[in-house]
Structure formats: structure tokens, C-alpha cells
Amino acid sequence: xxxxxxxxxxxxxxxxxxxxxxxxxxxxxxxxxxxxxxxxxxxxxxxxxxxxxx
Numbered sequence: 001x002x003x004x005x006x007x008x009x010x011x012x013x014x015x016x017x018x019x020x021x022x023x024x025x026x027x028x029x030x031x032x033x034x035x036x037x038x039x040x041x042x043x044x045x046x047x048x049x050x051x052x053x054x
Contacts, residue, residue, distance in 0.1 A: 004050050005032075009042045 007015075015037035022029040029037070039045035 005036075006046050006049075007036055007039075007042050012036055012039050012042050012045060 015033045018033050019029050019037045021027075036045060039048070
């Protein structure tokens, strides 16, 4: 991922839900949504991607 993103807890939760729905419907999840969904929290994602705060 080349672009630095800052996400919220709601966005992490939404990404996890999107992955679940896509899996059940047999769809591919976009790479960025899948990457956000891997995070345990917004703080973890933001720290990993060079953004402070959440």
C-alpha cells in the first residue's frame, strides 16, 4: 500500500464486516479493505501506516 491512511475504529469494524460479507457471497474484497480489516484496532493500523492517533 503506497498511500498513507488514517482510519477510525468504525472503519476497521466496517472493513471486517465487508470481508465477512464478501466471503459469504463469494466475492473478492478490495486490497485496501482487506488490509484495514487485518488490524486489531485503528491505533494499530495507523501506527503501522505512519499516522499518529486514531
